[in-house]
Each structure stands twice: as C-alpha cells, then as structure tokens.
Amino acid sequence: MPLNANIRAAQAVVSSRQRLQKGLSRDASKLMKKPLSIRDAKRQYKGSNKSSIARIVKQLEVAKTADFSLVPEPNNSRPRLLSDAEEEAIVCFIIWMQKSGLPASKGEIEDAANTIRSRRDPHAQPVSRMSYRRFRDDHPELDTSILKSKEAARYEYEEAGVEETKQWFKRLSEVITRYRIGASECWNADQAGIRVGILRERMQCLVVRTKKKTPTEVFSPEDRETCTVIGTGNAAGATTPPWLIFKAFPTIEWSDIDGDPNMRFAQSETAFSNAEITLEWAKHFNRWSWEKSATVQHRQLDFEQWFGCNEHLKSEFNPITPYDMPPGTEGKEEEELVWRLLIIDGFSGHGSFAFREYCIKFNILVAFLLPHSTHMLQPMDLGVFQWLKNAHQKRLREALRKGNLTFNRRDFAGSFKEIFEEGFTAAHIIAGFEKSGIFPPTEAPAVGYLLKKKLKTHNAIDPALSSLLPAENRFPMASDTARDVSNRYHDILSSPTHRGLEAVQKIVSEAIVLEDIVKKHVANRQERIQKRYQQRKRGKRGRP
Known part of the structure; x- marks a missing residue:
C-alpha cells in the first residue's frame, strides 16, 4: 500500500489535470492555469516520492478517477490454465477413477488437463510441473493418499x-x-x-x-x-x-x-x-x-512316562527302532489326554x-x-x-x-x-x-x-466440503436446462444457436448413458472379485 503522502500528491495532480480539461482552472485574468506538476506536488507534500507519485498518477488515470480507493487491486497472479468448468471436469474424472478401484495419479491428472487444453487450443503448451500442486491447493475437497498395491488374492479375501x-x-x-x-x-x-x-x-x-x-x-x-x-x-x-x-x-x-x-x-x-x-x-x-x-x-x-517314549518316538528300552505310536497314550480316553x-x-x-x-x-x-x-x-x-x-x-x-x-x-x-x-x-x-x-x-x-x-471407500464426506463436489444430478440438470432454453427462446435464437443447443442435448444424453455404463462396470468388477474368491475357495478359478 503506497504512503498517504504519495497518494495525496498523486490525487492533487490528477484533480488539477481534470479541472484543466473541464475548463475550471483559470487565474484572475481568466487565463488557463497550468496543472500541478509532479515536481511541485512533491514539494507541497512532505515525505512523498517523485517516482511513487508518477506511478499512482498513472493508476488513477487508467481508472479514470481521482479517488485512490476506487482503483482496482492489480492482479499479479498467473493466468489460469483451466476454467472453472474445466477444473470441475477434472474433479469428476478423479471421482470416477476412485470409484473404478484405481485412483488417479499425478501423471493421469496432468494428462487429463493437457487433453482438455488441447481440445480448446491445439497449440497449447503442456501444463507445468507445479500445476498439479496448485490444482490440489485450489480444491480442498480432494485429499492426497498413498496408493499401495496389494496382491489379488489378499484383496479378494478382504x-x-x-x-x-x-x-x-x-x-x-x-x-x-x-x-x-x-x-x-x-x-x-x-x-x-x-x-x-x-x-x-x-x-x-x-x-x-x-x-x-x-x-x-x-x-x-x-x-x-x-x-x-x-x-x-x-x-x-x-x-x-x-x-x-x-x-x-x-x-x-x-x-x-x-x-x-x-x-x-x-x-x-x-x-x-x-x-x-x-x-x-x-x-x-x-x-x-x-x-x-x-x-x-x-x-x-513327565513326558517319557506319559507317552512311553521321547519326542523322537524312542525310549531307553527301544533306542534304535522308533515306535509307530507313543505306547503310553494307547487306550486312553479323549477326556484323559x-x-x-x-x-x-x-x-x-x-x-x-x-x-x-x-x-x-x-x-x-x-x-x-x-x-x-x-x-x-x-x-x-x-x-x-x-x-x-x-x-x-x-x-x-x-x-x-x-x-x-x-x-x-x-x-x-x-x-x-x-x-x-x-x-x-x-x-x-x-x-x-x-x-x-x-x-x-x-x-x-x-x-x-x-x-x-x-467401508473405507464409502466413508462419509465432510459436510463442509461436500458442496464443492460436482452434483450427482448434473447430467439430467444440464439436459433439462438445454431443452428449456431451446423451447423458451426458440423464436429469438439463430439457427446456429439452435443447432448448438441440439448438440448439447445429444452430448448430455450420451453422458447419461455412459454414466450408467460406468456404474454397472464398477459394480460388475466388485461382483467378479467376490465370485473369484468364492471359486478359489472351492478349488476353481474365476474369470479375470
């Protein structure tokens, strides 16, 4: 934040220039007065700096105001690689990968981001090595986890x-x-x-x-x-x-x-x-x-007295040839053993x-x-x-x-x-x-x-973060919205717009079908894992 002396000096310079443009700055002889210069403003406002005054004056003139509080804050951050809709698509991809039993890795997320960017701009450069970290920080609803491989038989047992x-x-x-x-x-x-x-x-x-x-x-x-x-x-x-x-x-x-x-x-x-x-x-x-x-x-x-032999099935009376059975326990009842x-x-x-x-x-x-x-x-x-x-x-x-x-x-x-x-x-x-x-x-x-x-894969989501996840009914909602817009504004929309809305409806309908297929695929995978385990128990082998 600039010093108050610099701000006041810059505001005085801009105000004098605006008065001159409006013809309000005249002397006693009704001649136009020169606007306040930056050098004079520096002399009038103690503690101000000439270069700082010039920088603030430029900001005020770009904003077309003499009030520094109305100047928008400069955006010094890097331009975003993906739009909000594109980032939500990446989140949906992560959710589907987790449901399928193979959570998305860093490389797969970067590949998905590059695919989306290349569809928008064929000449787009690949995302940087820091993009994954920034994406992770921007989405608190996502969490990092260590992916540990597990042998198939142990996974089936669990x-x-x-x-x-x-x-x-x-x-x-x-x-x-x-x-x-x-x-x-x-x-x-x-x-x-x-x-x-x-x-x-x-x-x-x-x-x-x-x-x-x-x-x-x-x-x-x-x-x-x-x-x-x-x-x-x-x-x-x-x-x-x-x-x-x-x-x-x-x-x-x-x-x-x-x-x-x-x-x-x-x-x-x-x-x-x-x-x-x-x-x-x-x-x-x-x-x-x-x-x-x-x-x-x-x-x-005593061991020898009870069994009639030692642990090698031999005794002092028979040190060479081992017994077939311990002679001491023959004829004893089960309750006595x-x-x-x-x-x-x-x-x-x-x-x-x-x-x-x-x-x-x-x-x-x-x-x-x-x-x-x-x-x-x-x-x-x-x-x-x-x-x-x-x-x-x-x-x-x-x-x-x-x-x-x-x-x-x-x-x-x-x-x-x-x-x-x-x-x-x-x-x-x-x-x-x-x-x-x-x-x-x-x-x-x-x-x-x-x-x-x-139950680990079905853990309840933190309520504070659940609202950040994509809605479960997003596909039907998008289909209904596209149909309503087409019906309501049919008379005022152009033909290319109509064709675009029809394409949106078709794509969303296709997404609804694909969603159902993916859900069935995930359920079928879990069912085959259990079936394979049951067949292994019976000495058979399940379909891979």
Missing part, C-alpha cells in the same frame, strides 16, 4: 472373506471348548526373515540445522545374508527356544558365542524353512510346549504328511490360518516380530557406534539372545493373541478389520 472368517472363529471356539485348551496350550508359530547386516533404509533422527539441507547418510555393513527365525509363543506369554536357519552350518568359531544353549541352528540352501526342518522343529516344539502346559504342571506329568493347539499359516512345509502325522501322534491339534489372512490373524506378526526386528536394528547400530565395520552372521548369532529376549516378552506375545482374537477366541478384531476395509 473383499469377500467376512463370512468365512466368522466360520473359522466358530470352529476355533468349538475346538478350544471341546479339547479344554487353556492359554498355556494355545500356541502360535511363525517365521520371520532378517537380513543380518542391513540397516533400515528410513529412520527418523535429529541433526544440527545447516544452511543447506542435505540427506543424512550412515555407513551400512551391507551384509545381505538372510536368516530365518522360527519363533513360537502361547496365549499365556510363554515361548520356546528359537530356531535360526542359515545357508551354512555354524563353524567351530561359534563355540564361544554367549547364547541360549537351547537355541537351535538349521541349514538350507535358501536360508528358509522346508519340510525336513519343519518336522525337526516340531519335535523340538513338542518337548518344550509340553513342559509349558499348565495342565501338565498341575498333574505333574492332554491336548495342545498349534495355529500356523499355510506354508508348504506345514502341510507335509510327516509333519501332520507327527502332530496327530502326540495330540497336537493343528489349525491352519485362512489364506492371505496372516496380516490380521497371526499373533507373532501382530505382537512380536516387529519388536524383534527393532531390537536387531538396535544391536546393529550399537556395533557401528563401537567402530565395527562388519556385522556378520556370527555377530548376529552372538547378540541374538538379547534380541530374542527383547522381542519375545510375555507382554508382546499376549498382545499378539489379543489383537488377533485367537485367544480368548473372538471374531471381533478380524471381522472389524475387514468391515473397515470394505
């Missing part, structure tokens, strides 16, 4: 798996009730892959502020060897010694590692579990989970005949989680493994702070006892069972998660 999840929990409750499964007999086992010497790529930290902001980087040992951890826990918060699977067996230099003596190592070509490792792990789990059972502790049962429930995912090693047969022999009930549901039903995933991986990152950073430039599998195994104890706490394990609804058995968490996913 779309149509509510009823199946309810049935699964119903069967789980029946099994727990029938076989008197307590918290100490309800187990979950899962595997987690850990890259031994890789720091997490993204982590928040604090650094000293500098004039030029640069990325904060840190040295990483880059030991990409993978280790698979098999961890177990029951609903009472107890656990069994872990298993670590590497590509190579431990060497003699590992003998001085300060680790859990009950921890087991295994080797596979891929560093992941397989059917053979799973069977050996089951024997290890059988022995340790028996000792953690509250029923066993209350009845003071001690049952344990093991909940696992559908990993191929868990489905081997040898593994299932072994569990049956020792009264271990195996419940397989629903396919593609482990992200919400696996207690180890929900409550433990993230803490375990955080503890691993903590030990890795401590090693780097001490000046070590490497962190190999021996270092990992040496610190794994602390890592395991920090991750597999009773609180974390119990929290995993509660979050998943496995024990006490309740379908509420899982079903609530699925319903929330399904």
Whole structure:
C-alpha cells in the first residue's frame, strides 16, 4: 500500500489535470492555469516520492478517477490454465477413477488437463510441473493418499472373506471348548526373515540445522545374508527356544558365542524353512510346549512316562527302532489326554504328511490360518516380530557406534539372545493373541478389520466440503436446462444457436448413458472379485 503522502500528491495532480480539461482552472485574468506538476506536488507534500507519485498518477488515470480507493487491486497472479468448468471436469474424472478401484495419479491428472487444453487450443503448451500442486491447493475437497498395491488374492479375501472368517472363529471356539485348551496350550508359530547386516533404509533422527539441507547418510555393513527365525509363543506369554536357519552350518568359531544353549541352528540352501526342518522343529516344539502346559504342571506329568517314549518316538528300552505310536497314550480316553493347539499359516512345509502325522501322534491339534489372512490373524506378526526386528536394528547400530565395520552372521548369532529376549516378552506375545482374537477366541478384531476395509471407500464426506463436489444430478440438470432454453427462446435464437443447443442435448444424453455404463462396470468388477474368491475357495478359478 503506497504512503498517504504519495497518494495525496498523486490525487492533487490528477484533480488539477481534470479541472484543466473541464475548463475550471483559470487565474484572475481568466487565463488557463497550468496543472500541478509532479515536481511541485512533491514539494507541497512532505515525505512523498517523485517516482511513487508518477506511478499512482498513472493508476488513477487508467481508472479514470481521482479517488485512490476506487482503483482496482492489480492482479499479479498467473493466468489460469483451466476454467472453472474445466477444473470441475477434472474433479469428476478423479471421482470416477476412485470409484473404478484405481485412483488417479499425478501423471493421469496432468494428462487429463493437457487433453482438455488441447481440445480448446491445439497449440497449447503442456501444463507445468507445479500445476498439479496448485490444482490440489485450489480444491480442498480432494485429499492426497498413498496408493499401495496389494496382491489379488489378499484383496479378494478382504473383499469377500467376512463370512468365512466368522466360520473359522466358530470352529476355533468349538475346538478350544471341546479339547479344554487353556492359554498355556494355545500356541502360535511363525517365521520371520532378517537380513543380518542391513540397516533400515528410513529412520527418523535429529541433526544440527545447516544452511543447506542435505540427506543424512550412515555407513551400512551391507551384509545381505538372510536368516530365518522360527519363533513360537502361547496365549499365556510363554515361548520356546528359537530356531535360526542359515545357508551354512555354524563353524567351530561359534563355540564361544554367549547364547541360549537351547537355541537351535538349521541349514538350507535358501536360508528358509522346508519340510525336513519343519518336522525337526516340531519335535523340538513338542518337548518344550509340553513342559509349558499348565495342565501338565498341575498333574505333574513327565513326558517319557506319559507317552512311553521321547519326542523322537524312542525310549531307553527301544533306542534304535522308533515306535509307530507313543505306547503310553494307547487306550486312553479323549477326556484323559492332554491336548495342545498349534495355529500356523499355510506354508508348504506345514502341510507335509510327516509333519501332520507327527502332530496327530502326540495330540497336537493343528489349525491352519485362512489364506492371505496372516496380516490380521497371526499373533507373532501382530505382537512380536516387529519388536524383534527393532531390537536387531538396535544391536546393529550399537556395533557401528563401537567402530565395527562388519556385522556378520556370527555377530548376529552372538547378540541374538538379547534380541530374542527383547522381542519375545510375555507382554508382546499376549498382545499378539489379543489383537488377533485367537485367544480368548473372538471374531471381533478380524471381522472389524475387514468391515473397515470394505467401508473405507464409502466413508462419509465432510459436510463442509461436500458442496464443492460436482452434483450427482448434473447430467439430467444440464439436459433439462438445454431443452428449456431451446423451447423458451426458440423464436429469438439463430439457427446456429439452435443447432448448438441440439448438440448439447445429444452430448448430455450420451453422458447419461455412459454414466450408467460406468456404474454397472464398477459394480460388475466388485461382483467378479467376490465370485473369484468364492471359486478359489472351492478349488476353481474365476474369470479375470
């Protein structure tokens, strides 16, 4: 805003010029007086500036007024790339893309804007790289979201798996009730892959502020060897010694590692579990989970005395040839047996005949989680493994702070006892069972998660922003308006205008038909997703 002295001086100059043009500026001899010059105005009005007065005078003359308050504010913003109607068309495009199941990305929105501009002006330049940000700021009814791809089978389960999840929990409750499964007999086992010497790529930290902001980087040992951890826990918060699977067996230099003596190592070509490792792990789990059972502790049962053999189906009287069945449990009634429930995912090693047969022999009930549901039903995933991986990152950073430039599998195994104890706490394990609804058995968490996913696309729009969205009845309204204008002003409109209105009516009618087709397409897509999931459950494959 200019200074008051400059404004008053400029207004005096313009007023004197206007009086001269009207013939009102005369002296005593009735001769025309010279108008007030900018130099004289500067002398009369203390604190004014000659160039500022000249600029304001020009603005007043363009506005044809001597009152500065009547001068319109200058528009210093850039010219708009799209009109209001064209921007609303972009908003409609965004809405349709979201309804179709594939929300519009930045590139698609820019392409739509370029298409509209090229239809108006074939020589129009593409929109700038900042146009998307300005468009987003101008439309508060739109919000940014992270588009995350999801495997088809998991997406199908979340779309149509509510009823199946309810049935699964119903069967789980029946099994727990029938076989008197307590918290100490309800187990979950899962595997987690850990890259031994890789720091997490993204982590928040604090650094000293500098004039030029640069990325904060840190040295990483880059030991990409993978280790698979098999961890177990029951609903009472107890656990069994872990298993670590590497590509190579431990060497003699590992003998001085300060680790859990009950921890087991295994080797596979891929560093992941397989059917053979799973069977050996089951024997290890059988022995340790028996000792953690509250029923066993209350009845003071000994493993060998109860089953008549050890976990390898051998005894001191028969140390070479294994039994076909534990001799100690033959002839016992179902109510007398001690049952344990093991909940696992559908990993191929868990489905081997040898593994299932072994569990049956020792009264271990195996419940397989629903396919593609482990992200919400696996207690180890929900409550433990993230803490375990955080503890691993903590030990890795401590090693780097001490000046070590490497962190190999021996270092990992040496610190794994602390890592395991920090991750597999009773609180974390119990929290995993509660979050998943496995024990006490309740379908509420899982079903609530699925319903929330399904309702996410139908969330209520903020009332303060709903008025900014295009009207749902915009196509019929436009058709009725075009017809009314054509009928009411038929006699005064020219022939080209009549033809233009007829074209508008045809285009709007076409848009109404296309809208109905798109709605049916979206509904059909959701129906096919559910149908495909149901056919996969029956062992068939739905149409893609």
